[in-house]
Amino acid sequence: MRTEKDRLGEISLEDDILYGLQSARAKENFSLRYKKTNLQLIYSIVKIKKAAALTYTKLGIKQEKFDAITDACDTILSGKADEAFIVDALQGGAGTSTNMNVNEVIANLALKKLGKRSGEYDIVHPLDDVNRGQSTNDVYPTALRIAAIELLRSLSEGCAKLQQSLQIKENEFDDIKKLGRTELMDAVPITLGSEFGSFAQAIARDRWRLYKVEERLRQVNIGGTAVGLANNAERKYRFEVIEQLRRITSIGLAVAEYPMDITQNNDVFVEVSGLLKALAVNLMKIANDLRLMNSGPHGGLAEIKLAPMQIGSTIMPGKVNPVIPEMVVQVALKVMANDSAITMAASNGEFELNAFLPLIADSLLESLSLLDKTVEIFRIKCVDLIEANEERCRQLLDESYAFATAYTVDLGYDKVCDIIEENSGNAEKIKEALKNYIQDKES
Numbered sequence: 001m002r003t004e005k006d007r008l009g010e011i012s013l014e015d016d017i018l019y020g021l022q023s024a025r026a027k028e029n030f031s032l033r034y035k036k037t038n039l040q041l042i043y044s045i046v047k048i049k050k051a052a053a054l055t056y057t058k059l060g061i062k063q064e065k066f067d068a069i070t071d072a073c074d075t076i077l078s079g080k081a082d083e084a085f086i087v088d089a090l091q092g093g094a095g096t097s098t099n100m101n102v103n104e105v106i107a108n109l110a111l112k113k114l115g116k117r118s119g120e121y122d123i124v125h126p127l128d129d130v131n132r133g134q135s136t137n138d139v140y141p142t143a144l145r146i147a148a149i150e151l152l153r154s155l156s157e158g159c160a161k162l163q164q165s166l167q168i169k170e171n172e173f174d175d176i177k178k179l180g181r182t183e184l185m186d187a188v189p190i191t192l193g194s195e196f197g198s199f200a201q202a203i204a205r206d207r208w209r210l211y212k213v214e215e216r217l218r219q220v221n222i223g224g225t226a227v228g229l230a231n232n233a234e235r236k237y238r239f240e241v242i243e244q245l246r247r248i249t250s251i252g253l254a255v256a257e258y259p260m261d262i263t264q265n266n267d268v269f270v271e272v273s274g275l276l277k278a279l280a281v282n283l284m285k286i287a288n289d290l291r292l293m294n295s296g297p298h299g300g301l302a303e304i305k306l307a308p309m310q311i312g313s314t315i316m317p318g319k320v321n322p323v324i325p326e327m328v329v330q331v332a333l334k335v336m337a338n339d340s341a342i343t344m345a346a347s348n349g350e351f352e353l354n355a356f357l358p359l360i361a362d363s364l365l366e367s368l369s370l371l372d373k374t375v376e377i378f379r380i381k382c383v384d385l386i387e388a389n390e391e392r393c394r395q396l397l398d399e400s401y402a403f404a405t406a407y408t409v410d411l412g413y414d415k416v417c418d419i420i421e422e423n424s425g426n427a428e429k430i431k432e433a434l435k436n437y438i439q440d441k442e443s
Helices: 021-029 039-058 063-077 096-113 126-130 136-172 192-217 235-249 259-264 267-294 323-347 357-381 390-399 402-411 413-422 427-442
Strands: 002-006 009-013 177-182 185-191
Touching: 002 021, 009 021, 021 096, 039 063, 039 096, 039 126, 039 136, 039 235, 039 357, 063 096, 063 126, 096 126, 096 136, 136 192, 136 235, 136 259, 136 267, 136 357, 177 192, 177 390, 185 192, 185 402, 192 267, 267 323, 267 357, 323 357, 402 413, 402 427, 413 427
Parallel strands: none
Antiparallel strands: 002 009, 177 185
16 A cells, blocks of 8 residues: 555555546545546547657656656557546546546556656656646646547548438439428428438538638647646747647647637637537438438338338337437437537636536537447448338329429419319319319410
8 A cells, every 4th residue: 555645634545556646536526426537538638748748858858757757648548547547527626636637647657667666756746747837727628629629530521421321312312202391291392312412411511610610629728837828837848849749649739829818718619519519400300300201111201211220119019210310319419418518618717717627528528429429320320221112202292282383383372272272182183173274274
């Protein structure tokens, strides 16, 4: 056992535990048993710590120590220390506990690499060394931007693939005529392909919006430390750390012209979340349309056939439900709820910092991760496998009087309405009556 202490007291820890006193205290204080801090965010923080260590090595400061810190960061990024990150995602302190958790794990891994025991912080200190020239207030927002960009790129690519799949269905179903509907009522004839083409256009807009918003996320406040004024950060460090971070992340990051703005304000995350909500809206609309078109097989529309994924009922034999679109709808609702949380959290910041950034981070990264997986599953297990029921499409179209709209130019709206009413909505009788009126008018 080892004992760590600070001005608030001391705590005993197992010798092989990589986290330290601050992490253990945070684990106890925020024991919500909700979920741990997002690993994507943890890894992004570690990349910042690695960039800082490489910077100090390049500047010739305590090279052996910072080499060990760099090696420790690589160990974490390889996924070999995931269990050491123990702090709940929702925490007080604007993310300080998560930053401290990372600092302590890196320090203790570095100590092991130097042949020392965990907790010998006089050799490698979590704050004086791992956190040197940094503050949670510049590390955490920068890390969140990096994590968001990495997930956005994957999601944008996923949207591109979904758009392509929808366009393939557009071409495949281009010749299948069907009944259009407005307000769930019979409208004018369309093609099944045109519906899928409209879906593709909506996803194309989402793809473009997500691609463009990365530009604003690239503006970071690293080097600004506590309030954006670079307190306790050396000038050479500030210029070099961003270069190292660009190289590590392969992202064109840039130090914000006004770092205090980035430290104070979280409107960029609100913007990103809003675009994710827009994607969720489109996905939900498409999923619900597919559910309706698939409804039946005998008591509904049955215009398309979704691939059967699993048994749909524990009591009704043969029943198969549209489970993939149903999953998509639930994810969309979750993303919309997360957007509300992000909006409220971002608006509750005060002066030079927002204490509720952990909620913003957790909600945003959850939405990004959920949508990334959802778009892929939706494409592979639903859209790509859709089959058209051409016979049913034709039947519903033939049984409607949607064709009557075409006669309003010659006969007038009111006259066509009268003919529909006189024939009790019977499609065949209406069609015959309209043709007779046209012939009489021409003669």
